[in-house]
Amino acid sequence: MHKRPDGIVLRGARAEDLDQILELTAARGGPEDLPEARAAFIHDEGHRQFYVAYDGDRLASVLTLWQEHIRLGSTRLPAGQMDFVATATDYEHRGLARDLVAIAHEVSAERGDVLQFLVGIPYFYRQFGYRYVLPMPGHYTVRPDARIEAPAEITVRAATRADLDTLKSLQDRAQASAGVAMGHSETTWEWMFSSETVRVLLAEREGNAIGTARLAPDDDDEYCALSEVATSEVGAVHALVADVRGSSGRKTVQVTERADGVVQQALAGLAEHADSGEEFLLRVHDPVMLLEAVRSELSARLAASPFAHEKGELLISFYSSSATLTYDNGAIESVVKGPSMQAPVYRGGSGVPPDLVADLVFGPHGAEALDELYSDLNLGRRQGLMSVLFPPQSSDILTYYLG
Numbered sequence: 498m499h500k501r502p503d504g505i506v507l508r509g510a511r512a513e514d515l516d517q518i519l520e521l522t523a524a525r526g527g528p529e530d531l532p533e534a535r536a537a538f539i540h541d542e543g544h545r546q547f548y549v550a551y552d553g554d555r556l557a558s559v560l561t562l563w564q565e566h567i568r569l570g571s572t573r574l575p576a577g578q579m580d581f582v583a584t585a586t587d588y589e590h591r592g593l594a595r596d597l598v599a600i601a602h603e604v605s606a607e608r609g610d611v612l613q614f615l616v617g618i619p620y621f622y623r624q625f626g627y628r629y630v631l632p633m634p635g636h637y638t639v640r641p642d643a644r645i646e647a648p649a650e651i652t653v654r655a656a657t658r659a660d661l662d663t664l665k666s667l668q669d670r671a672q673a674s675a676g677v678a679m680g681h682s683e684t685t686w687e688w689m690f691s692s693e694t695v696r697v698l699l700a701e702r703e704g705n706a707i708g709t710a711r712l713a714p715d716d717d718d719e720y721c722a723l724s725e726v727a728t729s730e731v732g733a734v735h736a737l738v739a740d741v742r743g744s745s746g747r748k749t750v751q752v753t754e755r756a757d758g759v760v761q762q763a764l765a766g767l768a769e770h771a772d773s774g775e776e777f778l779l780r781v782h783d784p785v786m787l788l789e790a791v792r793s794e795l796s797a798r799l800a801a802s803p804f805a806h807e808k809g810e811l812l813i814s815f816y817s818s819s820a821t822l823t824y825d826n827g828a829i830e831s832v833v834k835g836p837s838m839q840a841p842v843y844r845g846g847s848g849v850p851p852d853l854v855a856d857l858v859f860g861p862h863g864a865e866a867l868d869e870l871y872s873d874l875n876l877g878r879r880q881g882l883m884s885v886l887f888p889p890q891s892s893d894i895l896t897y898y899l900g
């Protein structure tokens with residue numbers, strides 16, 4: 498608990514804060530946020546994910562910190578996701594969101610998260626160390642006159658809680674080709690099955706699940722949107738689109754693309770593609786801790802590279818801190834934190850500003866292109882090894898909100 502000089506108290510939420518939290522979330526985020534905010538309380542101790550600012554007994558500001566996991570290659574990294582950030586209008590511009598964000602970052606770092614992830618209003622979170630890093634998927638708009646033939650042997654039905662393991666494994670398979678992936682947390686899956694606004698569809702052939710997708714809540718008269726399409730079969734995509742067309746009575750269906758390319762393959766020539774032009778935000782609070790956490794992934798990349806049989810040291814300066822990686826025979830053996838360092842290239846190392854670390858490790862550009870893009874990111878003579886360790890990444894992120 499923390500008391501500000503103006504008397505406002507910042508603390509973790511308690512179960513009895515629920516009514517005011519829901520009221521403020523609906524007032525600032527819109528009533529459509531209510532089912533999700535309420536669902537966040539559904540499991541035991543759900544209120545522990547909320548942080549609140551109280552002026553006396555009046556709730557002035559709130560935010561949530563979810564526990565997520567982001568996979569890099571085969572390494573699963575704990576990540577914090579902030580959500581439902583809201584300040585009552587008569588308490589705005591007093592630094593309450595800023596203070597709650599600082600608390601969420603402390604909690605996230607203390608519990609061992611190596612990064613933070615979020616989707617938010619434009620610009621705001623860049624003030625708190627976030628960067629737009631992971632491209633959001635575009636979508637295909639299936640033309641009203643496009644003939645979509647659903648294969649006769651594929652049926653589509655609403656998924657239930659009993660299908661959870663099947664849904665998870667379909668999603669895991671759809672994400673397998675992505676270098677960076679985030680699946681739904683247990684809380685989100687639980688919410689999906691308890692929410693009245695979510696429809697998860699399952700495509701089956703002779704009772705065997707072959708695909709799934711999620712239908713956005715029905716809030717538009719002309720469009721309906723299918724997201725999270727996970728299948729290896731073009732026919733299942735067609736069956737899912739045809740089912741939605743049939744059940745909604747509407748002809749225009751928007752289908753979000755996936756990193757695995759199956760949606761693209763199924764809808765080529767039948768739909769118009771549009772990029773989203775937007776990105777998910779990431780924040781890395783301790784670059785050295787992150788490198789240590791992804792060490793086995795870096796080793797795998799090294800072992801598969803022309804540097805596999807070399808032994809040496811790689812100095813990476815983050816300017817305000819630095820790290821030395823020792824490597825031998827295809828393995829990164831240690832990541833050792835060092836002091837701030839102004840001229841790493843002169844010392845035979847590479848320089849990466851701390852605010853570009855998330856781009857370097859998780860982003861779509863890779864080390865070499867970042868060197869071209871930013872004058873303070875310099876790979877120097879270690880360009881070859883840095884490019885092996887930090888290649889461009891594709892990503893596939895599932896959130897409870899639909900793009």
Ligand SMILES: CC(C)(COP(=O)(O)OP(=O)(O)OC[C@H]1O[C@@H](n2cnc3c(N)ncnc32)[C@H](O)[C@@H]1OP(=O)(O)O)[C@@H](O)C(=O)NCCC(=O)NCCS
Nearest residue numbers: 525526582583584589590591592593594595596617618621
């Ligand atoms: C956005 C919101 C949470 C900000 O809350 P707040 O308590 O007023 O924010 P703070 O006072 O801590 O502002 C921190 C900084 O952000 C700036 N800021 C405030 N609102 C901003 C906005 N909408 N966009 C960009 N910057 C903003 C402030 O100028 C402040 O900087 P400063 O301290 O250097 O002056 C609040 O306006 C709100 O609830 N909006 C409606 C709901 C919403 O959009 N939530 C975010 C969903 S992702």
